Amino acid sequence: MPIQIIINLIIAVLWMFLFESYSFSTFFVGYLFGIGLLLLMERFIPDRFYFYRIWSICKLLFLFIKELIMANVQVVKLVYSPKLNMQPGIIAVPIEVRTNWEITMLANLITLTPGTLSVSVAPDNMHIYIHAMDAPDADEVIKEIKGTFEKAIMEVTR
Amino acid sequence: MLSLKEVVISIILLIGTFFLFSGALGIFRLPDVYTRLHAASKSATLGVAGILIAAFLYFIFEQQMVSGKLILGIIFILMTAPVSGHMISRAAYQKGVPLWEKTTRDDLEKKEHNKASTKG
Numbered sequence: 660m661p662i663q664i665i666i667n668l669i670i671a672v673l674w675m676f677l678f679e680s681y682s683f684s685t686f687f688v689g690y691l692f693g694i695g696l697l698l699l700m701e702r703f704i705p706d707r708f709y710f711y712r713i714w715s716i717c718k719l720l721f722l723f724i725k726e727l728i729m730a731n732v733q734v735v736k737l738v739y740s741p742k743l744n745m746q747p748g749i750i751a752v753p754i755e756v757r758t759n760w761e762i763t764m765l766a767n768l769i770t771l772t773p774g775t776l777s778v779s780v781a782p783d784n785m786h787i788y789i790h791a792m793d794a795p796d797a798d799e800v801i802k803e804i805k806g807t808f809e810k811a812i813m814e815v816t817r
Numbered sequence: 818m819l820s821l822k823e824v825v826i827s828i829i830l831l832i833g834t835f836f837l838f839s840g841a842l843g844i845f846r847l848p849d850v851y852t853r854l855h856a857a858s859k860s861a862t863l864g865v866a867g868i869l870i871a872a873f874l875y876f877i878f879e880q881q882m883v884s885g886k887l888i889l890g891i892i893f894i895l896m897t898a899p900v901s902g903h904m905i906s907r908a909a910y911q912k913g914v915p916l917w918e919k920t921t922r923d924d925l926e927k928k929e930h931n932k933a934s935t936k937g
Contacts (some may be wrong), residue, residue, distance in 0.1 A: 727862060728863065729840075730862055734859050734860050737856075738839050738856060739839070743846070743848065746919060747921070748921040749920075765824060766900075766903055770899035770903055777860065777903050777906075779906075779910060788850045792852070794920075797922070
């Protein structure tokens with residue numbers, strides 16, 4: 660992936676030299692051309708084209724913001740309801756991500772999603788313990804975490 | 818005379834303050850540390866982010882200035898608030914702060930218990 664970014668930068672600088680105008684806008688146009696060229700030559704360069712990864716980072720960011728807003732709506736509902744009728748509990752969720760960076764991202768995402776709060780990570784990195792507002796439907800919580808967040812994070816890092 | 822820009826900025830500010838207020842009320846109302854942290858970590862994040870976005874829009878509209886500091890503030894709030902929530906809940910659990918009496922399950926307790934029994 661780093662070599663692709665370097666090729667892209669070189670194309671942009673070449674474009675700037677060919678136009679003899681050293682401004683940011685020319686650089687930007689050159690960079691866009693570089694992206695197009697790399698996309699055309701995708702079969703000849705090693706590794707996956709790096710823009711797919713940037714796209715999945717954007718998707719992860721949107722997921723993050725969407726979940727944050729939904730979590731806040733849920734907290735508001737909970738706080739202004741006259742009776743406290745939730746059934747909280749601590750659930751163990753098995754995780755597949757392994758590196759520290761991925762686990763940190765996952766724990767952050769879990770804390771900012773509706774009804775869940777990460778409490779602890781098991782020492783062997785196999786489980787993450789979350790405090791959920793509605794513990795009885797634990798399977799649904801586990802399925803949601805594994806289906807959406809873990810998948811989105813693995814798309815970025817692998 | 819209110820312009821459209823001012824209306825938009827005020828609405829975003831009000832939304833941010835509303836979420837902060839609900840978070841504060843949640844800390845006051847909810848029964849134990851862990852449920853309180855639910856309210857504190859989530860609504861503080863979105864509330865502060867909303868207020869910073871409103872300030873950012875104000876600087877763009879009124880002074881034609883893009884303030885990078887405010888964007889950085891939002892990014893760092895998004896990164897650090899969940900970490901602090903995680904650390905507080907973890908410290909509370911390890912200190913043995915009791916869960917609410919209506920708590921239905923506790924997988925972490927079983928785990929700690931198993932570890933203690935295998936050691937002893």
